[in-house]
Structure formats: structure tokens, C-alpha cells
Amino acid sequence: MNGLYGILWQEFIVFKRKFWATTIGFLVSPILYLVAFGWGLGSGMEIDGVSYMAYIIPGIIAMNTMMTSFNNTANSINISRIFYKTFEYYVISPINMTIYALGKIIAGAFYGIYSGILITVIVSIFTSDLVITPYFIFIALLNCFVFSALGFLIGLLINSHADMSKFMSFVITPMSFLCGTFFPIDKMPEILRWFIYLLPLTHTNIALRTTGETAGNMMLHAAVLMLYLIVIFIVSIRLCKKVE
Amino acid sequence: MLEIKNLTKEYKNVTAVDYLDLTIKDGEFFGLLGPNGAGKTTTVRMISTITPKTSGEIVIDGESIDRNLTAIKAKIGVVPQQNNLENETSAWENLEVHGILYGINKEKRRKKIEELFEFTGLTDRKDDLVKTYSGGMKRKLMIARALLHEPEILLLDEPTVGLDASARRKMWDLLKRLKSNGLTVLLTTHYIEEAEVLCDRVGLINKGQLLKLDTPWNLIEEVGKVTVEYFKDGETQEEFFRSREEANVYAGELEGDVRIRPSNLEDVFLKFTNRRVEEA
Ligand SMILES: Nc1ncnc2c1ncn2[C@@H]1O[C@H](COP(=O)(O)OP(=O)(O)OP(=O)(O)O)[C@@H](O)[C@H]1O
Numbered sequence: 001m002n003g004l005y006g007i008l009w010q011e012f013i014v015f016k017r018k019f020w021a022t023t024i025g026f027l028v029s030p031i032l033y034l035v036a037f038g039w040g041l042g043s044g045m046e047i048d049g050v051s052y053m054a055y056i057i058p059g060i061i062a063m064n065t066m067m068t069s070f071n072n073t074a075n076s077i078n079i080s081r082i083f084y085k086t087f088e089y090y091v092i093s094p095i096n097m098t099i100y101a102l103g104k105i106i107a108g109a110f111y112g113i114y115s116g117i118l119i120t121v122i123v124s125i126f127t128s129d130l131v132i133t134p135y136f137i138f139i140a141l142l143n144c145f146v147f148s149a150l151g152f153l154i155g156l157l158i159n160s161h162a163d164m165s166k167f168m169s170f171v172i173t174p175m176s177f178l179c180g181t182f183f184p185i186d187k188m189p190e191i192l193r194w195f196i197y198l199l200p201l202t203h204t205n206i207a208l209r210t211t212g213e214t215a216g217n218m219m220l221h222a223a224v225l226m227l228y229l230i231v232i233f234i235v236s237i238r239l240c241k242k243v244e
Numbered sequence: 245m246l247e248i249k250n251l252t253k254e255y256k257n258v259t260a261v262d263y264l265d266l267t268i269k270d271g272e273f274f275g276l277l278g279p280n281g282a283g284k285t286t287t288v289r290m291i292s293t294i295t296p297k298t299s300g301e302i303v304i305d306g307e308s309i310d311r312n313l314t315a316i317k318a319k320i321g322v323v324p325q326q327n328n329l330e331n332e333t334s335a336w337e338n339l340e341v342h343g344i345l346y347g348i349n350k351e352k353r354r355k356k357i358e359e360l361f362e363f364t365g366l367t368d369r370k371d372d373l374v375k376t377y378s379g380g381m382k383r384k385l386m387i388a389r390a391l392l393h394e395p396e397i398l399l400l401d402e403p404t405v406g407l408d409a410s411a412r413r414k415m416w417d418l419l420k421r422l423k424s425n426g427l428t429v430l431l432t433t434h435y436i437e438e439a440e441v442l443c444d445r446v447g448l449i450n451k452g453q454l455l456k457l458d459t460p461w462n463l464i465e466e467v468g469k470v471t472v473e474y475f476k477d478g479e480t481q482e483e484f485f486r487s488r489e490e491a492n493v494y495a496g497e498l499e500g501d502v503r504i505r506p507s508n509l510e511d512v513f514l515k516f517t518n519r520r521v522e523e524a
């Protein structure tokens with residue numbers, strides 16, 4: 001457990017040192033989305049019987065925690081492998097690569113969690129539209145871990161900064177728009193809808209808006225996210241044990 | 245004891261290390277010399293488990309080393325050719341994290357860190373962010389970090405690259421102190437003088453293969469301990485002789501700019517790799 005503590009402590013001192021820059025950075029995009037889509041575009045509009053603002057807030061939390069967790073872990077691993085070579089440092093050290101993966105994924109998820117908390121605070125100042133239940137928190141946490149783990153895997157697989165941007169443009173950005181962040185997925189054409197239903201962010205988006213969901217469905221969303229997390233984690237560790 | 249047995253690394257187009265066989269004894273300061281691309285870094289990286297080997301074996305104290313065998317990895321300290329410090333944290337924090345990762349208890353860790361800052365002369369700058377360090381200071385910090393967990397074997401891949409003459413001498417003193425403490429060291433370098441000053445034995449490698457392995461002095465004797473250096477056909481040429489007398493006779497027959505001097509390890513290198521190190 002020394003390894004885990006060491007990795008997390010390292011991440012924590014960097015976080016502390018960059019606290020204000022990080023905090024302000026995390027506020028910009030959710031506020032823009034809330035203003036543009038919530039107040040601007042969506043004022044007076046309703047979806048599924050609730051105001052558009054109330055509809056979009058969980059979506060923005062899902063999307064932002066995804067982006068933040070993914071970006072932090074993916075960039076951290078990628079830069080550490082390609083540029084600063086600190087990845088090699090951990091390979092040399094007597095730390096089990098599983099512990100390394102765990103530490104990095106927890107650290108990245110923490111950034112997602114922090115951005116989620118910031119959005120919640122901001123939103124709560126202006127509206128009372130957001131209802132937070134233990135299930136909501138559980139799903140939001142799971143979302144952070146799934147995408148932090150994905151970031152870890154992609155950070156290991158991709159060998160250049162340019163390819164990293166491609167992955168963002170072709171996978172992460174489309175997901176953030178299509179997986180029910182801004183509008184329900186049943187507005188999508190049938191074939192596309194089935195595909196989208198397989199993506200993890202879709203389940204986070206639906207689960208964070210539990211209105212009218214059966215207990216079975218609620219379990220399903222959690223199970224899908226869990227499955228993603230476990231599979232990505234296992235693949236990551238296998239890769240980590242041999243990647244150069 | 246570090247045993248390298250038939251170690252091979254094949255990349256798509258090159259064999260970087262080609263059936264390398266070497267044993268480094270306990271307490272020995274061993275130098276690996278070779279031109280650019282000879283396979284020195286690849287060898288060090290395979291020992292550090294960063295680069296997966298194609299075949300062969302690396303054995304430390306009778307135990308085979310592997311990325312996933314964590315206990316044995318604590319026996320080595322590595323200073324790679326390229327710095328891998330955490331730039332966004334302070335020097336002290338870098339060492340503190342290292343101490344934690346290697347499971348050294350707090351009291352011992354803190355004491356050892358202070359000692360190493362003294363040892364490397366970085367005490368005044370220990371709370372500065374690493375990104376504000378000069379190249380030489382980073383090299384020293386890399387060495388301090390590699391020593392913190394008291395490894396049995398230290399791997400140094402060009403520890404003095406980019407250091408000015410005075411900083412390099414200081415680094416040599418530091419390495420000599422380690423040597424007198426009985427640490428086993430594998431050093432690669434392009435500064436032949438460095439190997440001559442520090443190493444008990446040197447291995448000359450080229451294209452991943454070991455050409456020669458002996459003490460610096462034996463290698464020099466083998467080549468001839470006196471060198472006659474002269475300029476002819478637009479190039480500096482060297483001839484090696486067993487004694488001063490033989491050299492004098494030869495030099496007497498030459499015209500122009502002729503110099504007689506003791507041979508050094510660089511001459512050995514030149515002779516066996518057929519080119520000067522810097523040109524390689
Ligand atoms: N990742 C890699 N992919 C392909 N070839 C590589 C890779 N790393 C090293 N090589 C090749 O392996 C050979 C040995 O390289 P290595 O870095 O070990 O040499 P070196 O002796 O350390 O040289 P230098 O003195 O320049 O540091 C070179 O031909 C190099 O091009």
C-alpha cells in the first residue's frame with residue numbers, strides 16, 4: 001500500500017499547488033453550457049415534463065465529469081510516457097503496475113469528482129432544480145472512475161499528442177453530444193439509438209435523471225458502468241505490465 | 245552480483261543488443277563504452293525492466309529480474325540517460341515520494357534525504373521546484389534519488405552528459421565516494437576519461453556486441469602504452485608502441501608535427517571501434 005499512498009500523495013501536492021488554476025478552469029465550461037443551453041436556448045422549453053434547465057443539469061454533470069476524468073488521466077499518462085518519462089520511473093520502482101494503475105485512476109477520478117462538486121455548488125446557488133440522491137452520487141462517482149480508467153488505457157495506447165486529439169474528436173466529443181446529455185436519446189433514429197445505448201455515458205445520463213425509472217433499470221445502468229470499469233481496468237493492467 | 249546472459253534486443257530493423265554476456269561483480273565499478281547506437285542505453289533499460297528483452301536473462305544475486313517481480317527491483321537504483329523527475333514538485337518532494345514508494349519508514353527516509361542533499365550539495369535548493377533546476381542540478385538530484393533506497397546496484401546511463409568541466413569533476417568525486425563505499429555500479433559514458441578515472445573494468449561494445457572487456461590499464465597495454473600522433477594526408481594518425489624507445493625510433497623517421505604521449509583509453513576505443521568516439 002506504500003505505492004498507492006506515494007502515488008496519491010504525489011498527485012495531491014500537484015493538485016494543491018495548482019488549486020486555483022484548476023478550480024477556475026473547471027468552472028468555465030459548465031457555466032458556458034448552463035448559460036448557453038439552460039438559460040439561452042432552453043428558457044421556456046420543457047423536456048419530459050421538466051424545465052429544460054432541470055433536464056440539462058444532470059447531463060452537464062455527466063458530460064463534465066466524463067471529460068475531466070478522462071482528460072486528466074489520459075494526458076497525465078500520455079505526457080508521463082512520452083514527454084517527462086516519469087512513467088518509466090514507476091516501471092523501475094518496486095510498485096506493482098496494478099497499484100500504479102489504481103493510483104492514477106483514483107487521482108484522475110478525483111479531478112472528475114471535484115469538477116462535479118463545483119458544478120453542483122454553482123447550480124445550487126441559482127436553481128433548486130437539482131435533486132441529489134445517494135443513487136445519483138453513486139452513479140456520478142462510477143462515471144468518474146469509468147472515464148478515468150478509459151483515460152488510463154488510452155494514455156497507454158496512444159503514442160502522440162496528435163493521436164490523442166483525434167481520439168477526443170472522434171470518440172469523447174461525439175459521446176458528449178449524442179449520449180443524452182442535451183436531449184433524450186429516443187429522439188435519435190432507431191439504429192443509432194441502439195448503438196448509443198451501449199455507450200457508458202448514455203447510462204450515466206439516464207441514471208442521473210431517474211424520474212420514472214424502475215428499480216431494475218436503475219440496477220442495469222449501474223451494472224453497465226461497473227462492467228465497463230472492470231473490463232477497462234483489467235485490459236489496462238495487462239497492457240501496463242508489458243508496455244514500453 | 246549482476247549477471248547478463250545472452251541478452252538480446254531486436255527492434256524491427258536493428259538488433260540493438262546482440263547476445264551480450266557480462267558479469268559485474270559485487271563492489272565493482274563497471275564501465276560500458278561504445279559509440280552512439282552501440283546498445284548501451286538499451287542494455288541499461290532492459291536491466292531496469294523498462295524495455296522488454298527479446299531473449300536472454302538478467303540475474304541479480306541469483307534471481308532473475310522482471311518488471312512484475314517488485315522485490316528484486318528495489319535492489320537497483322537507476323539514473324536513466326533522460327531525466328524523469330517530477331517537474332511540478334520540489335526536489336525534496338521528489339525524494340519524499342521516492343522514499344514512500346520504496347517503503348522506507350518516515351524517520352529513516354527524512355534522515356537519508358537530508359544526507360543526500362548534503363552529499364550532492366543541493367541543500368539550499370531543496371524546496372525549489374525541479375523545473376527551476378539547471379541540467380546539472382537535475383542530474384545530481386537523479387543520482388540522489390537513485391541512492392535513497394540504498395540499492396545494491398546502481399545503473400548510471402551517461403550521468404555527466406551536459407555538465408560543464410567543473411561540474412563533471414565534482415560529479416566524479418561524488419561517484420568516487422560511492423565507489424569507496426563499495427557500491428556496485430554499471431556506468432555508460434561518452435567521456436572516456438570518466439571511465440578511465442572511475443572504472444575497475446570496462447566493456448567496449450559496438451553494434452550490440454561486446455568487443456573487449458578488461459581493466460582500463462590492461463586494455464591500454466594491449467594496444468601499446470605509448471602513442472605517436474602525427475599529421476599526414478590531411479588526417480591525424482596514431483601508431484601505438486610497447487615502449488618509449490620504439491616510439492622514439494618511429495617518430496624520428498616522421499616529418500612535420502609529431503607528438504609522443506602516453507596512450508589512454510580513448511586510443512583503445514579508437515583502435516577497436518576504428519573511429520574516434522565523437523565522430524561515431
Ligand atoms: N525504441 C526503439 N525503436 C527502434 N530502435 C531503437 C529503439 N531504441 C533504440 N533503438 C536502436 O537501438 C540501437 C541502440 O540504441 P541505444 O540507445 O541503446 O544506443 P546507445 O549506445 O545508448 O547510444 P548513445 O550513445 O547515443 O546513447 C540504435 O540503433 C537505436 O536506433
Ligand SMILES: [Mg+2]
Binds near residue numbers: 284285286325401
Ligand atoms: Mg544511450
